[in-house]
Amino acid sequence: MTHAVALLRAINITGRFVKKDVLRQLFVELGLTGISTFIASGNVLFDEENGDPAALEARIETHLRASLGYEVATFVRSAAELAAVAAHTPFALDEMASAFGLMVAFLKAPPDEAGRERLLAYRRASDDIAVHGREVYWLRRVQQSETEFGGAKLERALGVPATVRSITTVRKLAILAAGKK
Structure with missing residues (x-):
């Protein structure tokens, strides 16, 4: 298990406001653990299995689009990469x-x-x-x-x-x- 960060594009700007507790819950729904957020600009820290980062980004984007009703480009970096x-x-x-x-x-x-x-x-x-x-x-x-x-x-x-x-x-x-x- 590694620590990772999802950097979300265009969260909490121009009518796309998502409270941090709602954002954390959306990541819980993906089965991720150890979730926390940092400032309100779409930074989500979590634990992840050492899987395919591109597949994880796609999974997060699909879930956020379905839950929020708009595209949220997602960029995942491991703790070491960050x-x-x-x-x-x-x-x-x-x-x-x-x-x-x-x-x-x-x-x-x-x-x-x-x-x-x-x-x-x-x-x-x-x-x-x-x-x-x-x-x-x-x-x-x-x-x-x-x-x-x-x-x-x-x-x-x-x-x-x-x-x-x-x-x-x-x-x-x-x-x-x-x-x-």
Whole structure:
């Protein structure tokens, strides 16, 4: 049994509000155990058998669609994978420390070369982008209101769904997943 995190796209935004206790119950209904949530943006920690993550993502998505009435793209990472994402340094440390934000976008699979090229074309003085495996790191050198880049452009460039979290949230989730009993 391993600890894992499901990162859900578009939960608790624009009319798609799901209380944390309801979200936990939906995961109980899937037969998962050790369930907890972290902040209200669709982060669910749980225990899982060492199975196929893609099959688990599909199972969760199917159940959430049936229960909530809309699509909820789901990205599952093991505690070890999340720790590696949190520890990765895609940019110079001094640059990350002085930035307005470092965001991580989670994908189902590494982007293909064409998607990667479209995505990296968004690099600007205000925004830097690095791809590492199934994650995209976005360094914001300006306030969010001052950038033209964001999650919607990231998804359009790659042609696949993604969900974005701040590096602070990713690091906290990694700590929680590592310490989960």
